[in-house]
Amino acid sequence: MSHPHPDLTTPGPIPQNGLRVVPLGGLGEVGRNMTVFEHAGRLLIVDCGVLFPEDHQPGVDLILPDFDYLTGRLQDVEAVVLTHGHEDHIGAVPYLLRLRPDIPILGSQLTLAFVEAKLKEHRLNPVTRVVREGQTAQVGPFGLEFVAVNHSIPDALAVMIRTPAGNVLHTGDFKMDQLPLDHRITDLRAFARLGEEGVDLFLVDSTNAEVPGFTAPxxxxxxxxxxxxxxxxxxxxxxxxxxxxxxxxxxxxxxxxxxxxxxxxxxxxxxxxxxxxxxxxxxxxxxxxxxxxxxxxxxxxxxxxxxxxxxxxxxxxxxxxxxxxxxxxxxxxxxxxxxxxxxxxxxxxxxxxxxxxxxxxxxxxHQGNARVHVSGHASAGELLYCYNVVRPRNVMPVHGEVRHLVANGALAVATGVPAERVVLAEDGVVVDLVGGRARIAGAVPCGYVYVDGSSVGEITDAELKDRRILGEEGFISIFAVVDSATGKVITGPHIQARGMAEDDSVFDAILPEVTSALTEVVGRGNADTHQMQQAMRRVVGRWTAKRLRRSPMIIPTVIEA
Incomplete structure (x- = not known):
């Protein structure tokens, strides 16, 4: 199996008659599914979803795929294909359309209804095209055929992508419920027919790859x-x-x-x-x-x-x-x-x-004490069926954490897919399909883009770290006024703490040391306020770490009078 490597370099140009696959979300995580396909200078996007924040991302509302890869290339995008209407597959569409509102959106009737309602709230008027199973469409160099799949939402679709470089079958999220409520089963007959035609690269839902047997109906x-x-x-x-x-x-x-x-x-x-x-x-x-x-x-x-x-x-x-x-x-x-x-x-x-x-x-x-939920994703037994029916030349597990992707890859190998033709990639890892062989070609930047209130992409990991420190360790403010002519401390230093168990009076013991540090810095000559503030920060930081065993956020302020 081919594994992503931290030392992967930026990929070169696509080889002639090649198809490039760039996952921008959904590989190595459960959510924000988005994959870009490139051929002959044109782009096709499959899904554009969000990831929901965890406890270590305080204040974040949503996490988007990283659209930086599309910077300067939005006019090359032929269409966005949506496999179904869950938020982790459609939730980021409004943010993509803010960058280019006229990108055509293809999807089933229910999927587009959910998307259009969401876009209306963002005051966007999309260009949409309803498709259904059995239909074909041509968008630029990409020939599309849609296949019915069963999932935990009606109207889910898999998509066959045909290009001169090869055929790609993308399952989207699916399972093989044989008695679905809407009587719409995963079309294995179509999977078999496409397999007979030849599937050069099979992108397969991995969410339940670790679960043995079959998903309950x-x-x-x-x-x-x-x-x-x-x-x-x-x-x-x-x-x-x-x-x-x-x-x-x-x-x-x-x-x-x-x-x-x-x-x-x-x-x-x-x-x-x-x-x-x-x-x-x-x-x-x-x-x-x-x-x-x-x-x-x-x-x-x-x-x-x-x-x-x-x-x-x-x-x-x-x-x-x-x-x-x-x-x-x-x-x-x-x-x-x-x-x-x-x-x-x-x-x-x-x-x-x-x-x-x-x-x-x-x-x-709840699920732990009663069967009040069944998964919408194929378990290992169902995935084995799919591999045996499709008989793909290459496999690329998608939609899941690393453990899910690895388990899915192992299932493909068990059915006879050569291990070297199972590509395990994560977000940002670029895969090229050339001459019927899929290989990792490099990697592109693919970070988290945070939505925080009305801001998109403005919150950084460093700022999230500050939020975590504020929430876990507390906050200390130090204030002092220094005579700019003599360097003498006129007022302060004063210390105030928030989010800490100790009363402010506990810091009285450190005030003489802070004053000494300020005096020492000023005595060297040409000291600016930044140097004085850093001196106060170091003294208080060392003291709180040693005496209180805490690492709070420390904000020093020095005013020259």
Whole structure:
């Protein structure tokens, strides 16, 4: 297997009749999926999603793919192909279209409906083209054919990309549920036909590659929800992704069976399910859906609230309910169901919400104690089927952490793909397909781009480190006024601390040393305020590390009078 290496250099020009593949997100992480394909000087983008921040990225709202690779080349982009409507595949589209608003967007009907609603909020009017399974399209030098795949959202697509340099089959996110709720299975007959034609490079979803066997069918959740609903005596709150149409459908069906009314909670949940219902992807039993404002007039035993926040997001509805900061409340007799998976990195946030809900007296049902969720991704057994059906010449695992990519690569080798033809790449690692052989050609910069409020890309890792220090170690401010003529300290130094257990008086012991350090620096002559500030910082920093065993952020200020 070919492994990425930290010493990879910038790749040279694409070899003649070659196809270049540049992952800008989704390889080495779960989220912000985006891959750029280049041939004959033209670019095709598959997916453009976001990654959600973890605890060590305080204050960050979203993490985007790094678009720097496209700088100066946006006019070369023929189109963006979206495989399905989850945020980790479509969430960064508005930020890409800010750079060039007329890039054509291709996707299924539901996927584009979700994207267009999102773009409307960003005041963007996209150029879209609805495609469906079985259709073909030509965008520049890229011939596209779309294949139905089953996932945890309707209307997901795989895409075959044909170029003179070779054929690439990209699965997107998929599984092989044989009894899907919408009767739309992964089209293995099409996979086999494309395999017979020849797949030179197979990009395969890796998320569940470590999981043996087969992913359970979505239908298995229905009886579990029915049992939970039958036992519930108070209100029921179900948390899921705002785009999980199948899960919402099962909640609506269970609610109708048990004569409960359902209210959607959360702006994105209301928007997405409204679109899904209008387009026929969500069947709402008559009289089941009510406005959340009507819930107060109904007995708790007759209500179900379908909410966002299954990943413990601080501002999502469920977190606010757990913190008693929402119009909806839960207490003894109520039941909360976490009907989604745990995205790696979100465990602490989710358990914090679960503990908060249980502290309020609610019964919490989650993946750990009941089958209220099944994955939307193919497990190892399904991936083996795909490799045997497609028989690709080269394989490049995508969509997953490094451990997932490695496990997926091992599955490909087990089915007979030569190890040297399995390319393990991470974000920014460039792969060239030339003469039927895929090889790593180098690497391009591919960092995290942080969205923080209205700022995009302005927050750096250094500033996030400062935020972590402020949150974990506290803050010390030192102030002094120095006579610019004599160098004598007129006022101070004064020290104030925040976020530390000790009272400010504990710093009285260090003030003489700070004054001495200031006097010494001034005595050398030609000292500027920066040198004086650094002297104060060093003295206080050494003292706090030794005496208090802390490394707070220290902000020294010297004013010359």
């Amino acid at each position: 979505e239908r298995d959740i229905g009886p579990v929800l029915d049992s939970v609903f039958a036992q519930a005596t108070g209100k029921i709150v179900v948390a899921s992704f705002a785009s999980h149409v199948h899960r919402v459908q099962q909640v609506l069906d269970a609610a109708a069976l048990h004569e409960r009314k359902v209210a959607l909670v959360g702006r994105s949940m209301v928007r997405n399910m409204g679109l899904a219902a209008d387009l026929g992807y969500l069947r709402v039993p008559p009289g089941t859906l009510v406005d959340v404002r009507q819930v107060d007039d109904l007995p708790p035993s007759e209500t179900v609230l379908m909410a966002t926040g299954s990943q413990g997001e601080p501002m999502a509805a469920l977190s606010r309910i757990a913190n008693r900061d929402h119009r909806v409340s839960v207490g003894p007799g109520d039941t909360v169901i976490f009907a989604s998976s745990l995205i790696p990195g979100n465990e602490n946030s989710v358990y914090r919400v679960i503990n908060g809900l249980m502290r309020l007296g609610a019964k919490v049902v």
